[in-house]
Amino acid sequence: MLKLYGLHASNYYNMTKLALLEKGFEFDEIRTSPSQESQYLTMSPMGKIPCLEAREGFLSETMAIMEFLEEVNPEIPLFPDDPFERAKVRELMRVCELYIEHPVSRLKATVNTAGGNHDQIIDEIKPQIAKGLAALARLAKFQPYLAGELFTYADIVAYHTFGFVEKTMKSLCGWDVMDEVVGLTDWQKTVASRPIVHNMDLSVSKELASS
Numbered sequence: 486m487l488k489l490y491g492l493h494a495s496n497y498y499n500m501t502k503l504a505l506l507e508k509g510f511e512f513d514e515i516r517t518s519p520s521q522e523s524q525y526l527t528m529s530p531m532g533k534i535p536c537l538e539a540r541e542g543f544l545s546e547t548m549a550i551m552e553f554l555e556e557v558n559p560e561i562p563l564f565p566d567d568p569f570e571r572a573k574v575r576e577l578m579r580v581c582e583l584y585i586e587h588p589v590s591r592l593k594a595t596v597n598t599a600g601g602n603h604d605q606i607i608d609e610i611k612p613q614i615a616k617g618l619a620a621l622a623r624l625a626k627f628q629p630y631l632a633g634e635l636f637t638y639a640d641i642v643a644y645h646t647f648g649f650v651e652k653t654m655k656s657l658c659g660w661d662v663m664d665e666v667v668g669l670t671d672w673q674k675t676v677a678s679r680p681i682v683h684n685m686d687l688s689v690s691k692e693l694a695s696s
């Protein structure tokens with residue numbers, strides 16, 4: 486049985502968990518915090534969560550885990566068949582990760598560090614995020630999903646990216662990033678209404694509220 490290590494507080498953990506659920510895998514969840522302990526580093530070499538334990542060994546990095554899941558179980562596809570369309574899904578995933586999530590993670594890390602200068606970082610990252618959002622607006626099809634009719638890994642990555650980015654930017658500088666891309670809020674509602682996503686969201690918020 487697959488084992489998924491991590492915590493619901495992590496947007497990357499939630500992306501991986503949603504991919505496992507959507508693809509119909511059975512797996513155990515092992516609550517694990519990021520760690521630089523030598524034992525955990527043998528499983529996840531950067532000490533990050535999530536980490537997946539498969540029969541063959543341990544795997545970290547969300548995108549690598551998703552590629553693995555797809556190859557192990559292609560029956561429920563989360564990538565399109567066509568090579569170019571597959572690449573377009575990966576392009577969307579990278580735009581969300583590199584140009585929208587990463588700047589916000591950097592801000593969050595500063596906020597968590599005592600004495601960090603948030604205002605300066607906010608001024609720095611807002612134009613970066615605006616550029617990432619504009620790129621997403623150029624790429625997204627919203628028909629009804631990001632890459633077209635098929636629900637893909639791009640939707641999974643973007644859904645949990647925006648779960649984190651929307652909340653963080655609203656609370657730290659009052660900016661609603663969802664307003665920046667026409668169609669984004671409707672897309673978010675469409676994804677949230679998928680039964681698997683809905684059930685997972687319910688259990689995650691219940692768990693986070695009680696922790």
Ligand SMILES: N[C@@H](CCC(=O)N[C@@H](CS)C(=O)NCC(=O)O)C(=O)O
Nearest residue numbers: 495496497519533534535546547548
């Ligand atoms: N590139 C990694 C990012 C994962 C990541 O940043 N996880 C965060 C939690 S959301 C973490 O473990 N942070 C602790 C650390 O960086 O040491 C992936 O795709 O899985």
